[in-house]
Amino acid sequence: xxxxxxxxxxxxxxxxxxxxxxxxxxxxxxxxxxxxxxxxxxxxxxxxxxxxxxxxxxxxxxxxxxxxxxxxxxxxxxxxxxxxxxxxxxxxxxxxxxxxxxxxxxxxxxxxxxxxxxxxxxxxxxxxxxxxxxxxxxxxxxxxxxxxxxxxxxxxxxxxxxxxxxxxxxxxxxxxxxxxxxxxxxxxxxxxxxxxxxxxxxxxxxxxxxxxxxxxxxxxxxxxxxxxxxxxxxxxxxxxxxxxxxxxxxxxxxxxxxxxxxxxxxxxxxxxxxxxxxxxxxxxxxxxxxxxxxxxxxxxxxxxxxxxxxxxxxxxxxxxxxxxxxxxxxxxxxxxxxxxxxxxxxxxxxxxxxxxxxxxxxxxxxxxxxxxxxxxxxxxx
Amino acid sequence: xxxxxxxxxxxxxxxxxxxxxxxxxxxxxxxxxxxxxxxxxxxxxxxxxxxxxxxxxxxxxxxxxxxxxxxxxxxxxxxxxxxxxxxxxxxxxxxxxxxxxxxxxxxxxxxxxxxxxxxxxxxxxxxxxxxxxxxxxxxxxxxxxxxxxxxxxxxxxxxxxxxxxxxxxxxxxxxxxxxxxxxxxxxxxxxxxxxxxxxxxxxxxxxxxxxxxxxxxxxxxxxxxxxxxxxxxxxxxxxxxxxxxxxxxxxxxxxxxxxxxxxxxxxxxxxxxxxxxxxxxxxxxxxxxxxxxxxxxxxxxxxxxxxxx
Numbered sequence: 001x002x003x004x005x006x007x008x009x010x011x012x013x014x015x016x017x018x019x020x021x022x023x024x025x026x027x028x029x030x031x032x033x034x035x036x037x038x039x040x041x042x043x044x045x046x047x048x049x050x051x052x053x054x055x056x057x058x059x060x061x062x063x064x065x066x067x068x069x070x071x072x073x074x075x076x077x078x079x080x081x082x083x084x085x086x087x088x089x090x091x092x093x094x095x096x097x098x099x100x101x102x103x104x105x106x107x108x109x110x111x112x113x114x115x116x117x118x119x120x121x122x123x124x125x126x127x128x129x130x131x132x133x134x135x136x137x138x139x140x141x142x143x144x145x146x147x148x149x150x151x152x153x154x155x156x157x158x159x160x161x162x163x164x165x166x167x168x169x170x171x172x173x174x175x176x177x178x179x180x181x182x183x184x185x186x187x188x189x190x191x192x193x194x195x196x197x198x199x200x201x202x203x204x205x206x207x208x209x210x211x212x213x214x215x216x217x218x219x220x221x222x223x224x225x226x227x228x229x230x231x232x233x234x235x236x237x238x239x240x241x242x243x244x245x246x247x248x249x250x251x252x253x254x255x256x257x258x259x260x261x262x263x264x265x266x267x268x269x270x271x272x273x274x275x276x277x278x279x280x281x282x283x284x285x286x287x288x289x290x291x292x293x294x295x296x297x298x299x300x301x302x303x304x305x306x307x308x309x310x311x312x313x314x315x316x317x318x319x320x321x322x323x324x325x326x327x328x329x330x331x332x333x334x335x336x337x338x339x340x341x342x343x344x345x346x347x348x349x350x351x352x353x354x355x356x357x358x359x360x361x362x363x364x365x366x367x368x369x370x371x372x373x374x375x376x377x378x379x380x381x
Numbered sequence: 382x383x384x385x386x387x388x389x390x391x392x393x394x395x396x397x398x399x400x401x402x403x404x405x406x407x408x409x410x411x412x413x414x415x416x417x418x419x420x421x422x423x424x425x426x427x428x429x430x431x432x433x434x435x436x437x438x439x440x441x442x443x444x445x446x447x448x449x450x451x452x453x454x455x456x457x458x459x460x461x462x463x464x465x466x467x468x469x470x471x472x473x474x475x476x477x478x479x480x481x482x483x484x485x486x487x488x489x490x491x492x493x494x495x496x497x498x499x500x501x502x503x504x505x506x507x508x509x510x511x512x513x514x515x516x517x518x519x520x521x522x523x524x525x526x527x528x529x530x531x532x533x534x535x536x537x538x539x540x541x542x543x544x545x546x547x548x549x550x551x552x553x554x555x556x557x558x559x560x561x562x563x564x565x566x567x568x569x570x571x572x573x574x575x576x577x578x579x580x581x582x583x584x585x586x587x588x589x590x591x592x593x594x595x596x597x598x599x600x601x602x603x604x605x606x607x608x609x610x611x612x613x614x615x616x617x618x619x620x621x622x623x624x625x626x627x628x629x630x631x632x633x634x635x636x637x638x639x640x641x642x643x644x645x646x647x648x649x650x651x652x653x654x655x656x657x658x659x660x661x662x663x664x665x666x667x668x669x670x671x672x673x674x675x676x677x678x679x680x681x682x683x684x685x686x687x688x689x690x
Contacts, residue, residue, distance in 0.1 A: 035489070087473060089477070134660070138660075138663075138664055138667075142664060142667040142668065143667055144660075144663045144664055144667045145616065145663065147420065147473065148609060148612060148613050148616075148659065148663060149660050149663065151606075151609050152606075152609065152613075152656040152657075152659045152660050153656075153660075155606050155653060155656040156653045156656050156657060158653075159649045159650070159652045159653040159656075160649075160650075160653065162649040163647055163649035163650050166647070166649060167647055167649070284481055287477065291474060323489065324488055324489050324492050325488075326484070326485045326486075326487075326488030326489045326601075327485065327489055328485065329481050329482065329484055329485020329486070329488065330482060330485035330486050330489060331485075332481050332482075332485065333424075333478045333479070333480075333481040333482025333483070333485055333486075334478075334482060336474060336475075336477065336478030336481065336482075337460070337464065337475070337478045337482070339474075340464060340468075340470040340471055340474050340475055340478070341464055341468055341470060343468070343470055343471075344468055344469070
């Protein structure tokens, strides 16, 4: 009779992490295939069509990148916040705040000329950061659950943008429609020739990823983030400014999401419009981008591109398969389920147990409790 | 007289708005008392709203809808329970996944039912002797749905169950100190599973109130963040079913106020009122740290493994 036991694995090898993450993604796509089947589509031909439409030509690839940019901006910000154990679920609202900030500059601050776009980016960053400020200060000062406050801020941003486009900012030219006037030409981001991809936001996003990677690994603030994320208790004891770090990190995280909002209005829509059309759930999907990246800013380049692909497929699903865009939510949810379900594979390894186990009755089960418990405590901390 | 009739109708309408919030909050309170956070309330609620509507539309009976919605919520919560309790996964992520998945799936599946009126919705009813009371009658006992009274009754029963019975003591001990409870022979895993699934059933039923009674139809995302507000009520009420009664009524009044002030203030502006109120309420609950922490189960959000500690 063979006996096995689970040993905690302090640092899973990167190859295994990649394999398990890919496995989780494939499992989610398989389950999604069954949903395709339920709607009368052969999953294999459906996926073939989806991949052909998104990766088959330059236009398809540029569409994937267009969806990747906001996910990358929000995702890398969330990586930073999550490293601090700050559960920022509010990227969605921060995107909208950034979009509104940029639109305000584009519409109501004329005469900036070539400084218009930089001013829009600055306004978007500040507006996004401001949107993250309240949950951050409430969390740092009063211990109010940031999960619920950041989420409530999403709804507040949603209805505020609706209010703006229906009320004070409603366009003169927009008869019967709820959106602002079109931005002036100097407020439009240049597109990569032959595509609909605004390249400056892509550059900003990649630069931000590199910056956050540098910040986390090479600076004092990054060190403080890592220590507080490991143990807020120890950090307080060491005299680290919990409030200061929380506000700085949230400012950067929420500001990054604000930049994503700028990219959407200045690069894609060229006006402020219905909030549901500005962010198609990027803020929520960015949570998956960050979790798949497992705290590594550079990994978001990969994970954001993957989810950008899922989003681009969402468009194709509507056109080619006649399935609603909400399929992306289904796939996102499934990916999340499978990622965390696969977590034990990374945390523990199966080992042949020594010949004479100490606790006879318990060791008979392939799951000696102690080791698992120690790992579970690590997970919980 | 005018003020009085306004107050009466405001109370009645607030009660209607409060019903789904109360049902969902009660379920979450039970789950969290057992130590498991479920951020999937919004997702379970919207899935309950859809399946409730579909079952009632096909079966021709709203009661069937409530049953289907409860079953759906329970099944969805079972997924969360498996991940959170058996696999010891991150409860916050699992719940979030449930919400994202639920909103997505209900949008995909529900498209065929979008905008259909329900053939046989729940009828509002008057409670025979009490409805005749001068002020309280119209405020509390006229034109409400049976589910509203069921929700209030559930709050009372759950309070008794949690604080006055052996089972309630076991549930609370599992949330406070699972290891100690386990040592005393309490089935930690079974109780946690039971409480999480109960929470899901309640969230599903809460969703069915939306699509069967409150607005007898299905529209995408009709839970509109109510699941999140229910989570906030659980905190605000310090995990006490009786206090949740007041919390839900307060937020119900907020939704009603937003509805009533239309025309005075822009509608979009008012619709964010309940969400602002949620943040305010949570902040108030946290002022004076001891008060906020008092009700929180000590083992909330942490997985338990037998043999530990």
